Amino acid sequence: MTDTDAMRIVVRPHGPYRVTGKVPLAVWRITPNARGESWEWTEGRRFPIQDEYDLCRCGQSRNKPFCDNSHLKVGFEGKETATRRPIERQSELLEGPTHILSDAEGLCAFARFCDPGGKIWSLIERTNDPKIRDLVVREASHCPSGRLVLRDRATGATVEPELPPSIGLVEDPALECSGPLWVRGGVIVESADGTRYERRNRVTLCRCGASTNLPFCNGSHASVHFQDGLV
Ligand code: FES
Incomplete structure (x- = not known):
C-alpha cells in the first residue's frame, strides 16, 4: 500500500469529513490576471501535518476549517445526493x-x-x-x-496536471467568498455508506453545506457567500 492509498476522506453521516493518513492541508487562492479573470492557483497558509482530523462540512463551525460539532447544534442535513456513476x-x-x-x-x-x-x-x-x-x-x-x-x-x-495528494481550502478573493475542499492527487473519498466514490486526480467537496450535489461542490458557496475566515 502506498502513502496515497492510506490517505482517505470519509463522509460522516450528517457530520464532518474524517481525514486520515496524514493528508497535507493548505489554503489555495484563485488568483486573477490583470483583466480580473481566474488565472493562477496561489498557495497560502499550510497547516501542520496531522495523522487525522475532521473538516467542517456544514459550514457552521467556529473553528473552520475544522469541525467543532456545530453540525449537531444546527441539525445539519448532509445526505449525499451525488450520482455514483463513473x-x-x-x-x-x-x-x-x-x-x-x-x-x-x-x-x-x-x-x-x-x-x-x-x-x-x-x-x-x-x-x-x-x-x-x-x-x-x-x-x-x-x-x-x-x-x-x-x-x-x-x-x-x-x-492531467501533476497534483500531490493533498487537500486545498479554496479561497476566491474576486468573489469575496471561500470555496470547497480541493481534493488532489487521488486521495480516496468514501461515502457515509462505506462505498468509495471514483478515485480521481481532482475533485471538490462542499464545505459550505449548501450544495445540492453532496458531497461535491456545485458552486453554491458563491451564492450563500460562504466565509471561512482564513483570509
Ligand atoms: S463549497 Fe458548498 S457548494 Fe461549493
Missing part, C-alpha cells in the same frame, strides 16, 4: 481538432478558469492553433473539480 457517464464530449473535452457540468465548482481568452467550449474547436491549444490545456488543467478533462486525440491520453 465520470465518463456523467460527461458530455466536445470534439476539437486535437483534443476532446469531457464536461461533467454537475460538478462545477465555479472557479471560472474556463473563461480567460474565450470560453473553453468555443476554444476547443480551434485547437489547431498552438496558442489556443495551450490555453485550452491550461483552462482544463486548472479546473479544480475535474468537471473539465481533456484527452489528446492522437495518443488517446488524458491530459
